[in-house]
Amino acid sequence: MKIGVIGAGAVGVGVCHYTLAFGSCSELVLIDQQIGKAEGEMMDFGHANSLTFSKNIRLRAGDDYSLLTDADIVVITAGAQIKEGQTRDDLAEINSRITVDIAQKIETVAPNAILLVVTNPCDIATYFITQNTGFPADRVISAGCIIDTARLMKLVSEKVDVDPKNVSGYILGEHGSHCFMPWGLVGVAGQPIDYYCQHNGFDAIDPQTLLEEVKQAGFEIFKRKHNTTHGIAASVFRMIQAITIDEYSILPVGTLLSGHYGLSDVVLSLPTIVNARGAHKVLEHPFSETETRELHDIAAALQKLIREVQAKTGLRGIS
Numbered sequence: 001m002k003i004g005v006i007g008a009g010a011v012g013v014g015v016c017h018y019t020l021a022f023g024s025c026s027e028l029v030l031i032d033q034q035i036g037k038a039e040g041e042m043m044d045f046g047h048a049n050s051l052t053f054s055k056n057i058r059l060r061a062g063d064d065y066s067l068l069t070d071a072d073i074v075v076i077t078a079g080a081q082i083k084e085g086q087t088r089d090d091l092a093e094i095n096s097r098i099t100v101d102i103a104q105k106i107e108t109v110a111p112n113a114i115l116l117v118v119t120n121p122c123d124i125a126t127y128f129i130t131q132n133t134g135f136p137a138d139r140v141i142s143a144g145c146i147i148d149t150a151r152l153m154k155l156v157s158e159k160v161d162v163d164p165k166n167v168s169g170y171i172l173g174e175h176g177s178h179c180f181m182p183w184g185l186v187g188v189a190g191q192p193i194d195y196y197c198q199h200n201g202f203d204a205i206d207p208q209t210l211l212e213e214v215k216q217a218g219f220e221i222f223k224r225k226h227n228t229t230h231g232i233a234a235s236v237f238r239m240i241q242a243i244t245i246d247e248y249s250i251l252p253v254g255t256l257l258s259g260h261y262g263l264s265d266v267v268l269s270l271p272t273i274v275n276a277r278g279a280h281k282v283l284e285h286p287f288s289e290t291e292t293r294e295l296h297d298i299a300a301a302l303q304k305l306i307r308e309v310q311a312k313t314g315l316r317g318i319s
């Protein structure tokens with residue numbers, strides 16, 4: 001298994017760290033336009049190879065895409081980072097150009113790779129990659145709402161005093177402000193969350209307040225340390241594991257919809273089975289009328305942004 005990471009910034013290095021510490025691959029390649037940054041990080045990681053718990057993974061770094069030849073998975077984290085006061089959508093034009101250019105370069109050397117797109121706005125970037133490269137849609141996956149769902153689990157766990165891993169539920173839609181939370185899917189140990197609170201002495205949780213907390217969680221971190229790294233790196237590692245182990249894991253990742261819920265020409269996060277071949281299947285859930293309307297409204301908002309980016313960049317998009 002050969003894994004590539006594009007972008008030796010905070011997120012890319014975090015993904016490398018998880019992969020080296022907990023993952024399993026024979027070769028890890030870090031690419032950045034700042035060649036010294038990529039090389040320095042890999043030299044630094046390489047010193048862990050001498051320690052007994054470390055796997056002797058071949059480490060490569062540089063700015064040359066031929067290093068990625070025949071890579072199985074490539075994680076794209078390169079691009080502009082949000083500045084204070086900006087939203088993820090403010091990066092749409094610049095990062096769509098950057099990520100499409102990167103994906104086209106990857107295609108020349110690793111056409112069978114599965115691409116995991118992290119660069120924000122990740123669902124828009126993923127959309128443009130599917131439209132401007134030959135990668136099939138099931139092999140271009142946005143990290144989407146995995147991190148938002150992890151934040152939901154953590155927030156609920158703190159309110160009801162349990163391990164976040166015992167909290168179920170999903171944030172779906174866009175990784176950003178256009179997301180929604182099907183309340184009927186939020187629960188603890190199989191119990192609906194309202195029932196759990198009522199029977200275990202906890203105050204009822206207000207869904208709107210909770211959703212707002214989830215949306216703000218990234219910005220709260222950003223205000224303090226000017227990036228978010230550990231949660232997103234762990235989310236990407238979760239995707240890498242689902243692929244390398246052929247786990248058929250159901251993850252709230254973003255994929256190009258083709259008729260699901262009556263939607264096409266947009267990348268949205270929905271519970272999706274991920275296996276060794278990529279996004280195997282998007283699950284169709286019996287959402288309420290309100291939730292289905294929310295999903296369609298989110299799709300419309302993203303398609304508006306796609307059209308704006310298309311007009312400014314000339315990238316292929318919605319016809």
Ligand SMILES: NC(=O)c1ccc[n+]([C@@H]2O[C@H](COP(=O)([O-])OP(=O)(O)OC[C@H]3O[C@@H](n4cnc5c(N)ncnc54)[C@H](O)[C@@H]3O)[C@@H](O)[C@H]2O)c1
Pocket residue numbers: 006007008009010011012031032033034037077078079080081082095098102117118119120122143144147175227228229232
């Ligand atoms: N999807 C998510 O949940 C999520 C979470 C956190 C961050 N992000 C996004 O991930 C991206 C990276 O964040 P970061 O904190 O690592 O940023 P960073 O600024 O620390 O690193 C970005 C790296 O990309 C490199 N780069 C830029 N353009 C490049 C190109 N064309 N080719 C090669 N390398 C290039 C830069 O040299 C830099 O090293 C940002 O877009 C950020 O918004 C997404």
